Every structure is written in C-alpha cells, then in structure tokens.
Amino acid sequence: MLRQVTGIRYVTPLREGGSLPGVVEADDLGTYVAKFSGAGQGPKALVAEVICGELARRLGLSVPRLVVLDIDPVIGRAEPDPEVQELLRGSGGPNLGMDFLPGALGYDPVAHPVDPALASRVLWFDAFTENVDRSWRNPNLLIWHRELWLIDHGACLYFQHNWPRAEAAVNRAYRADDHVLAPYASRLAEADADLAPRVTPALLAEVLALVPDAWLAGPDFGSADAARAAYADHLARRVARTADWLPQGSAA
Known part of the structure; x- marks a missing residue:
C-alpha cells in the first residue's frame, strides 16, 4: 500500500x-x-x-x-x-x-518550453488515461528544480463514473487540440513505442494494489478486488488499442 x-x-x-x-x-x-x-x-x-x-x-x-x-x-x-x-x-x-513542492512555479507554456520527447510522453500518458484537465487554461503542471512535474489526476479515468458504459471508452479517441503540451509533442510515435509495451498486466496489478480498499468500495462491484480486476481489464485493453485513441503527430 x-x-x-x-x-x-x-x-x-x-x-x-x-x-x-x-x-x-x-x-x-x-x-x-x-x-x-x-x-x-x-x-x-x-x-x-x-x-x-x-x-x-x-x-x-x-x-x-x-x-x-x-x-x-x-x-x-x-x-x-x-x-x-x-x-x-x-x-x-x-x-x-x-x-507539497515548496517554491514550485505554475507551468507557463511561453516561459517554459518542453522538450519534444517529454511533451510527447506526457501527451501519450494523458491520452491513455483520458485526462481532460491538462489544457492551457489549467495545465496541472509545475516547474520544480527545473523539472516538469505532473499533478492533479482526479479528472482522469472518467469511464469509472459510468461502468455500464465503460466499454465504449476502451478505444475512445483522445482530442489533444486543447492540450497545453500539444505544440511540443512531435514524437508521439516514439513515445507510444516506448510506453505502451511497459503497461503490462503486472504493472497494472502493482499500481492497483496501492489503492485503499475503502475507496474502491461501492455499488459497482462486490469487492475491492473485483473493482481492481475491472480497472486492470479496461486499461489493459485500452493500451492494446493505441492506434484508435492516440492523436496522430502534433496537435499544433
């Protein structure tokens, strides 16, 4: 845990x-x-x-x-x-x-250009998790010790709010035109080739084991372990369909 x-x-x-x-x-x-x-x-x-x-x-x-x-x-x-x-x-x-990251600065796309490889990895990750909260209006990115830090992922995985319709989200396309890092994300194919094979069932199980049972309890599943299995299945099937949901090239 x-x-x-x-x-x-x-x-x-x-x-x-x-x-x-x-x-x-x-x-x-x-x-x-x-x-x-x-x-x-x-x-x-x-x-x-x-x-x-x-x-x-x-x-x-x-x-x-x-x-x-x-x-x-x-x-x-x-x-x-x-x-x-x-x-x-x-x-x-x-x-x-x-x-809490003391002294961290809020990300400014003008003041803080991002390396294309890193920008592409972040955009790939946000597309995979369907993060709707990484726009230029609300980047949810910090600059700390000259590095880019990702914060606030509560708006991701929104399929979980309607499990009966979650199947439709497995290959749902991700719109990146409003993504704050899209102008820099010119190496999405490389990011996909590197990251997708790393999202294995073992990795998903490791991450899901960290979620407290109390947060998984609810009307959707009979047990926390059943909930974990449903999340793992959904994410494993989505990562296998990157051609369906990954934006092509840069959205700039």
Whole structure:
C-alpha cells in the first residue's frame, strides 16, 4: 500500500482547486496537499489520483510522492471557513496526500518550453488515461528544480463514473487540440513505442494494489478486488488499442 501518515495540522485551503484541497502537516514532518474523500468528486477522484499518479511515476514521469493521509476532522477546528469545516467533517479517515513542492512555479507554456520527447510522453500518458484537465487554461503542471512535474489526476479515468458504459471508452479517441503540451509533442510515435509495451498486466496489478480498499468500495462491484480486476481489464485493453485513441503527430 501507499505509505500512511496522520495529519496533525490543517494549514490552509487551496482555493484554486475545484474540490477545495488543503495544505496539511503530518506526523512524519512532511507537508502535503490533501485531496479529501468528502469532496464533491468523492473517492473515485482519489482512485484516479493513485492509479494515474503511480502509473505515471513508473513510466518515468515526475509526480509528487503520494501517501494515504489519515484525517481527524478535529484538526480543522480553528479554520474559520464553514465550507472547509464541513469538508473536513465529511472526510474523517483515509484521504490522499500529495507531497507539497515548496517554491514550485505554475507551468507557463511561453516561459517554459518542453522538450519534444517529454511533451510527447506526457501527451501519450494523458491520452491513455483520458485526462481532460491538462489544457492551457489549467495545465496541472509545475516547474520544480527545473523539472516538469505532473499533478492533479482526479479528472482522469472518467469511464469509472459510468461502468455500464465503460466499454465504449476502451478505444475512445483522445482530442489533444486543447492540450497545453500539444505544440511540443512531435514524437508521439516514439513515445507510444516506448510506453505502451511497459503497461503490462503486472504493472497494472502493482499500481492497483496501492489503492485503499475503502475507496474502491461501492455499488459497482462486490469487492475491492473485483473493482481492481475491472480497472486492470479496461486499461489493459485500452493500451492494446493505441492506434484508435492516440492523436496522430502534433496537435499544433
């Protein structure tokens, strides 16, 4: 499983995020951006964060360290905002923590041109996971220590919100015309040749094992293991159909 830590102080909300994430200090002396299970998107957003974040890491992309962040709602008692208080009351127990990168800069496509090989790998990964949240309006990319870091994958894997119709998403084409890195992504064929063979059943099983059972529980499946099997099957079949969903060349 992911490393587990306990939140000891709620520092501040991050209001630029639609789900109202917050900065939390934990008992391991680390500081994390917390994504809460009680937010509007619910636990499925946390499932997507773990699957996509840990898959991206294993494919060589930079993602802040993820942890399971145990929250006692009492840590927010000094927070004056009633919306935050309500969110924390509904998020007791395991939540997702993403390592806070101090001094990181938000990605600016003008100020931070990206190497075509890296841009192509990121676009390939976003196409595979159907990430609809990497536009120039909201890149969900940071520059830290002169490297490009991927954050916020809760909007990926949106097939999971309607499992009866998930079959249609296996070979669904990905539209990259709004992707912030499309102007640089001129080596998609190379990225596909390198990355697709690495998404093996063993890799998918390794990543899915990191998702807490509590986030997989729900009306769609009889058990957490059944849910893992469904995600693994879907993603394995999608990666085998790259010719159907991968954009051709650059979208610029």
